[in-house]
Amino acid sequence: MACKVCPWWLGYLLVSPLRKLLQNPRKVIEPYINAGMTVVEIGPGMGFFTLEIAKKVETSGRVIAIDIQPQMLERLEQRAAKANLRDRIETRLARSDSMGMADLAVAVDFVFAYAVVHELPDDRAFFKEVFDVLKPSAMLFIAEPGRHVSVELFNEELQKAQEEGFEIVELQQAGIGHTALLRKRIRMQE
Numbered sequence: 001m002a003c004k005v006c007p008w009w010l011g012y013l014l015v016s017p018l019r020k021l022l023q024n025p026r027k028v029i030e031p032y033i034n035a036g037m038t039v040v041e042i043g044p045g046m047g048f049f050t051l052e053i054a055k056k057v058e059t060s061g062r063v064i065a066i067d068i069q070p071q072m073l074e075r076l077e078q079r080a081a082k083a084n085l086r087d088r089i090e091t092r093l094a095r096s097d098s099m100g101m102a103d104l105a106v107a108v109d110f111v112f113a114y115a116v117v118h119e120l121p122d123d124r125a126f127f128k129e130v131f132d133v134l135k136p137s138a139m140l141f142i143a144e145p146g147r148h149v150s151v152e153l154f155n156e157e158l159q160k161a162q163e164e165g166f167e168i169v170e171l172q173q174a175g176i177g178h179t180a181l182l183r184k185r186i187r188m189q190e
Contacts, residue, residue, distance in 0.1 A: 025052040029112070032141055032181070036060040037109040040133065042099065042126075043067055043116030047076040053112065054085040064108075066092045066099050096121065104133040111140045117157055118149045127164040134184040140166060143179040154178040 025048055033039055035058040044050045044065040054063045067073050073091040080086040092100055101108075111130050120126050130140055140161070144154050151173050158168060158180055166182040 025049045029053055029056060032110055032139065033057060038062045038107060040064045040066065040101065040104070040108050040111045042111065042113040043119065044076055045072050047079050049112065049114060050076060050089060051080060051083050051085055054080065054088040057088060059088065061088065063089045064092060064104070065089055066094050068094045099126070099129050101129060101133045106133065106135055108133045109135060109138050113141065114143045115145050117142050118144055118153070123157055124160045124164065127161045127166065131165045131184055136184060136186045138184050139169070140182040141179070142182070143177060146174065146176045146178065149178065151178065
């Protein structure tokens, strides 16, 4: 289901102050992120949500921002330094076959993936990798733009997530976009 990846230069529009008039990143993350959490953001671009996440986790928390485009990560690092948040944010360049999170096994409190799952070459592998890094009962938030992802395609993503061990906690589906909060189910030992 992978689509074309957003060009890196479009990232400048995605962090525009005008976007905040339509979508306040603080309000989006507010219910899910607390001080001291370890949060992974997949596809952060130039950090529209990342900087707000870093503020919310405070000095006791940590944000790992993973993207496939080095230009996005470089600009994110510059913006984080300017906002005095660089020490809370670790950037990682993903590979085509992995997010590169194996070292975070069962250590992550929350994964945030905004308008990115539809761009991944293998969304099932993504859900498996996220499952492996989340602590028991930890959460994954995904959002997809309605103009790129139909309700049917979003439901396919959710089905794959459930097959990899997630349960749906909250779900909103609308023409402008779809969001889901998913919880890592605890698997019983066999």
